[in-house]
Amino acid sequence: MWKFSKEFTGRLCCFPKDPLEDVESWSESVDKVLGCKAGQIAFQQFLKSEYSEENILFWLACEDYKKIKSAPEMISSANRIYSEFVQTEAPRQINIDWGTRESIGKNISQPTLNSFDTAQKLVYSLMARDCYPRFLKSDIYQGLLRRNESR
Template sequence: MISHPAGWFGASTIIGLVIDLDALFKGRLCCFPKDPLADVETWSESVDKVLGCKAGQVAFREFLKSEYSEENILFYLACEDYKKIKTVPEMISSANRIYSEFVQTEAPRQINIDCSARENITKNIHQPTLNSFDTAQKLVYSLMARDCYPRFLKSDMYQGLLRRADSR
């Protein structure tokens, strides 16, 4: 994970993201049942508030993308979807996709987990269960909660969204 100084983004980039909601939410406003900024203030309560809100997920993902650590939220959300799978063939297919995209060594979006968690998933990938990724997901969640989330709250992006929500 690469950390950048606070001013790494140009002011116009941040202002553009904050002012143009369509840019931040990439045209996905139609999938929000209410104003996407309605819950912005609650996001500061916990990382769970951010992850439990579609607009929060989008904003946090954009922030993580700016820090070159977008794989964390993508993996976390893929695991959440994985736990909802109802059929064995779908579970096997999804487990293999998650493994090849995030877990295996040299995966395109390789997550930062300890070698024992990676080895355990690798050893059991041929007979996946709905809990196959739990340990790795907890590790990634912990990393986001203690490291990325506090920076997100201090970021120009989040602060701008707060101001925008307050001005409504």
């Protein structure tokens, strides 16, 4: 049985209410899970149990990257994302096609806010199609549902 971590206590969502109040809505779409901090944490724990945590970590890094305002910060962040997730033999290498990986590599010296869009869409699609349905059946999600219903 999965134990609830301390991360699930407190107010984690964008809303001023219990973060697990929305747990039932997570079954509607992967966007509902990714749109809530508690959902992200639960999904990340599930992906970690499946040895594919790099997917959500990359997706979240891309979301943060798109909010960057300064060029020096963009260059630094792009290089970090590239070396951590994209380049061949990266420590948390994501599963993307060779062409996408090559395209990012060619343009990494002059990154734009859209540098990782194609790779992010591929990873999102993989999570939505493959990981998300298993998450809904997982002990992690089912445990959160039961916990929410027992209140």
